[in-house]
Amino acid sequence: MATHTSAALATDDPVAGAGRHRSKVKDNGRLHRKEKRAGWLLVAPASLHIGIWVGLPLVVALILSFTRYDIPGKPSFRGVQNYVEAFGKEAFLKSIVNTFIMTGVAVPASMLIAVVLAVLLNMGLRGQSFFRVAIFMPHITATVAVAVVWLWIYNPDETGLLNKIIGTVGAGPISWLGGYDTAMPSVIAMLIWQGIGIKMLIYLAALQGLPLDVDEAAKIDGANAFQRFWHIKVPLLRPATFFVLVTSIIGSFQVFDQIFILTQGGPANATTVITYQIYLAAFEASRMGYASAMSMILFVFLIILAIVSRKVVGGTDAH
């Protein structure tokens, strides 16, 4: 808009200038509308996709959460009873606590390990391509396969890898997934291991996009490696950290396969999570209304956590 005004002022004839200005504004308006239309057209497929496959199910889930919908029955309005029931059930409350513990431990731990690994693998070490692939492998391996391997690692008898290791010092065997106190840490350890790969990759990409001059200037000023990492790289990695944090929290809140295969939420609900409770309500008890209410509670938790993460990390703005 500023250029249009300058063009009009540059002319000697104010009337002609005004006319040209009007015509240019008209042309630009038309162009602007065209651009707008093109913009809408470009985002239409994605919007349609999100609208149909995300928006609509969300609305349906919200509506269902206020109904009693026990398959194969018909939905009937139940008000907020599903929500009251959920918050009155010990198993669901336990699943919320477990999900928060799992997220609170697994996400920061895997992020920390991932950023350290990314820095190490960005230093031009020998064989770094191999290590990058090796660390990323768990992410692209099917969860079922990963869980089966971890089942063997955690085998409660002497054949389990962990029990073999502790057996060398005369300890064990321990029922890692069967013990009330050991089940949750065991699951968290697996989640950390599985989550490192993708986080490391994002941090690695972000590190490679950082301006070298700032780092070099700090080096000339006498900053050591840790100071440069902590005071330069970490702040500059803030957009990547925000992205990793939000996606990791969402991923951690949606953990299901691992729990389903490793522990089925047990023993005594020691490892049950919100998604597992939703599964039980929907596909064991066929109570879709109640399951939808729990899904909406999960959704609200994720929205709140995303907002809090943005406030804490500072969003996608590196500066």
Next chain:
Amino acid sequence: MRVSRRALLAGAGALAGGALLGACSEDDGGAKAGSSSVAPGELTGEISVLNPGFATDDQKKVWDQMVAAFNKTAPNVKVTTDFTDYGKLNEKITTALAGNLVPDVLMTGVGWIPPFAYKGVYAEFDQALIEGRTYADRVLETCKFEDKLYAIPFTQDTRSLIGNKSLWDKAGITTPPKTFADFRDACKELTSGSGANKQWGFIINSSGSARQILATFLGANNGAMFSPDGKTPLFTSPECTEALQLLVDIIKDGSSSWDIKPAEGSPHPFLGGKFGISFCPSSAWPTWSEANAELLKPENSILFHAQNKRESTFLGGTMMSRSKTSKNAAAADEFIRIMTDTESIRMACESLNTVPPLQSALEASETLSGNRLIKEGLDGLQFASFEGGSAAWLEIRGQLDPILEEALILKTEVPVALEKAQKMAQDAIDQL
């Protein structure tokens, strides 16, 4: 055209409502199954079967042979089988119900019949369908809801107790315990040592879930999980309290631990010779005899049943039901009739290593009659105990295990855990 946010939401809501109503329409035209008068050779069309067994390729081949045998009688009926496993079965049925695409024939387990019969998913069978067949009363009981027949037994799984004879001899135990007190004492006597060399009296968590283990001992105490009409849970009954207390006491004595259980891919712990007593599933024969054939010989192990007020063995199994909304009910009924006859059951049980619900199938098979666990399982059907018995069972069972486990890992006292179970079950029943 400008579309306001409110209009968009209203539209989405209407669409959702429409989708819901559409999904909920149902065909309620199910006639009493097994009452068709059409000759099998004249039956036509297609039937679909949801089958949670027959997981391996060899087992699928046997199933195909059974279907081929059916097609000799009804050549114009095309059978399509959807193979799944018990872990995914309920998920499959739920989505099928939501989409109004329920298979004509559903194969489900013990405990599933009352919920699905109550919900109107299963059609009632005419008794004529099983005319001339002799089933154990307890087996037929698992197929009924409100005294009506909704399923036909296909194959059974039983779980006896097995004792390691050499450990029994060392402990001076000569006969299987006949009361809970004797059982607890035997477990104590069979326990010795410590650390990695510990010999355990009983491996409680050796087969099945906590609720199935409780069902076995509850049956031995002449108790049940629900009242006969399935409307009142009986978890706080003296019979149930005593049964769970026995298991907890055995753990408190140090004769067992809930943490010890079979490991994925490893031989069953009982086969290592460090456990005096274990549960023994009837289907364990091939894997157990491969790992320790010696121990399975009658001179080295004792098969017996939990006992206090009566003998009790756990009963599971697969039965066949017909969907109430089947469009080809006559063909589905004929299919079920043939698939549950002696010859089909023999083939299925030989392939799956399961107990035939008909004595005639055992007599017709050398493989089955030569299998000690299956023979014992069939003998035990008369005093079988099973889980479920309420229309709300599918909601209750997933919540029951963690509550029972709280007691079994000694985090909660037995009466507290059972109070919790009672309330949870009653709430679920009240929701019906």
